[in-house]
Amino acid sequence: MIVSFLVLTLLGVGSVLTYQLPNGGKIWALLVAGSNDYSNYRHQADVCHAYQLLHSNGIPDENIIVMMYDDIAYSNENPTPGVIVNYPNGTNVYQGVPKDYTGKAVTPEVFLNVLKGNADAVKNIGTGRVLESGPNDHLFINFVDHGAPGLLAFPDSELYADTLEQTLREVARNKRFAKMVLYVEACESGSMFDDILTDTLNIFVTTAADPLESSYACYFDEYRQTYLGDLFSVSWMEDSEKENLLRESLHHQYEAVRHRVNTSHVEEYGNLDIGALHISDFLGFHMNGLPNAAMPAVPKVQGSVNNRNVQVALLQKKLEASTTPKDRYAIKFEIHKLLKLRHHLESVVKNIALKVVGGDEGLVYPLVSHRQRLTRDIFQCYKSNPYTLGQLFVFVNLCRNQGGNEKSILAAIDGICLAKPMVEGII
Template sequence: MMVRCTAALFLLALSILSVADGRHDFLKLPSEGRRLFGSSPVGAYDDSAGTKWAVLVAGSNGYENYRHQADVCHAYQILKRGGLKDENIIVFMYDDIANNVENPRPGVIINSPHGEDVYKGVPKDYVGEDVTAHNFFAVLLGNKTALKGGSGKVVDSGPNDHIFIYYADHGAAGLLGMPTSREIYADELINVLKKKHASGTYKSLVFYVEACESGSMFEGLLPEGLNIYATTASNSEESSYAIYCPGYDPSPPPAYDTCLGDTYSVSWMEDSDSHNLQTETLKQQYQLVKNRTASQDPDLSSHVMQYGDLKLSAETLSVYMGTHPNKDNHTIVYDNSPRPSSGVINQRDADVLHFWHKFRGAPQGSAKKFEAQKQLAVAMAQRTHVDSSIQLIGKLIFGTDKGPQVLNSVRPAGQALVDDWDCLKSMVRTFETHCGSLSQYGMRHMRSIANICNAGVKKEQMGEASAQACATSLPFLGALSTAGS
């Protein structure tokens, strides 16, 4: 009942907020033993052999994205408690949340309603403008000379070492976001992973990804034989979900107007907090996380996926995360595992939810209330702009009837998003030249842009259609974003 009432109030309030230029356009929220699996796999590992490395990446910034840095900080605490050394844990996060003016507990970050501070002690290896795809790739490859800023720490691994990578942020088909620089494209990530494997500088690598459409980073791209096992929060065509959000159950403490975590992420981390990592396997955790991330409502859940060398899933979590002495006697009890939660929200709507609660909680007539109203108006106008622009571009290129069909098509499972990745990057640049940034929300149209490439459309056609589609809407959006500043 609480969720329904909150949602109803949310929509009602949005319907009476007008955009800042006074035209009274109404805003609307878019719908939107160790081995438990028989014989050991080839290359089975001894926990005592090799060094454990970890790379943790929060790919967003802004208080509305609080949850991503909270996720990464929590992951650090698990690894630190498991015995990994700071010299072997490399953290990427913008670091604008803990001491943000909106944070009700300055210097503290929590990842669940009653959680402890997960920010304490987290290394600040790559923060602010140093959180880039370029640095992430350099760190993973152990290439110190390629780094631009940051602590200089890299994965200086050897052939017997194990690497754990965890990424949390917004994503899209074939794309993972970064806070200020260019995004991480799937083909580039796979090429870096192949290069890392060719260097012979690890024994096994596990990659956890929290992002919308995150399965597309590996679908049809990650081959077997690299000793890489990956799991993702969602398949290649669906959103992932935020949890512990204001107005939802379970909700954060009253002072928080932003989501504290992401469903897939808190699922694997809360599982790691409570179970014996020396006996629980990657496969068992995958199943537990998959069950918790699912929901009775298909519109409020994503499908957790796995890719790569699935034989590695028979390994225990301790190979990558270490182990906590206090949990060594714990056993996995499926019946006692956390159940699916309905109190979740689409990742792409979490920022709007934050702006709304910020507006609702601010004193009448205050600067904070005006700021929140402007943030909400700009966010909603930007959504309308990018949605309508992509739709119009499709119709201009393919025709009124065929356009939606081409843009919305999904390739068969096991097939990569696009045939020509250079075309996709070029088309994105072309769109953004004429229509402005796709933004975190607009990345949802990456599949449509990929389909334009797959249909053989030339860059010049895309440029002409983009220029025509955005000739009037982009100037209005620019005026709105600067109004009152």
């Protein structure tokens, strides 16, 4: 086990604790919110909160890189411009957050190049900063967004499990870290690592959900009319703010979060021996090395919502808060339209499956009811819509059913999609 140590520097009457790893190692962090749009407020709120946690724990800003679309703080829908909170009555977590890569720069390619330390590849993009880590350093990677079997979503594209695994191997081979920890918040996030990530790379991963289930949003805010956080994310951060990180291990935090998150199965992957290390080895620690006594009590989570159903839930909350018949009618119409579009999308997917199996309804049922992991991009039609992510398992099953023959599947996709109108907007 790596033993960390402290250096105490006296400054006047006060004292500052500086955290160091063995052999001059440093802690580096890469924080990524992969979504945009105010309805996904919680993702950027999670990442901003993560930055504040690391910053208050003594990790210098030059060692923290943040990727987020940055369209939430000053959104027309945000009643508190310039303010983002991550839990009810919380403090502003947006203030001071570095904006290394924003807007269209939030892509899988930029993320992977930052992780690899490939400065040439991100030259003239955002701040151009990358992880300048070495063989004695610890990396903390936090990704928050939507997901699907075998992929993590970015605003305009996706990161696939095989691509991430290859990059992790490359970073390990190039000795760019001693130990790495990834915390991943996304639906089916376990599918990015289950039976994929080897335990020989000195990488420890915790995911919000197993390979087959959704993660959950929480903390609905009546004033802001949105969900402030994701249950897995707020749980590990709130645990970090109340525990002594010099003593609490990664595995202890995993168990604490697993018990609090009762809506999905929080999982751990990779080299589980790293779970015995103290959290301070990756997140730093509060200046006094003890839980922050000034932190408010952890709010009780009520009404957590499947991340795929957030858009419907937001409209239902809006309906409950409406006060005029005209507003209620308009919102009900919007809900009806949204549900109709979802039904339309599900119908398209089922028709593709029917076309592939020659119209045999008996074969289609297991295809649309049994989930497997997706490992490649075979669904272009409607892919720009987040609700589509919940349908991708059907195409995985089609691949398995057809023995890997993608020609018939792609022909069916083209045939059905060309005859159907595209669904626009978030459903």
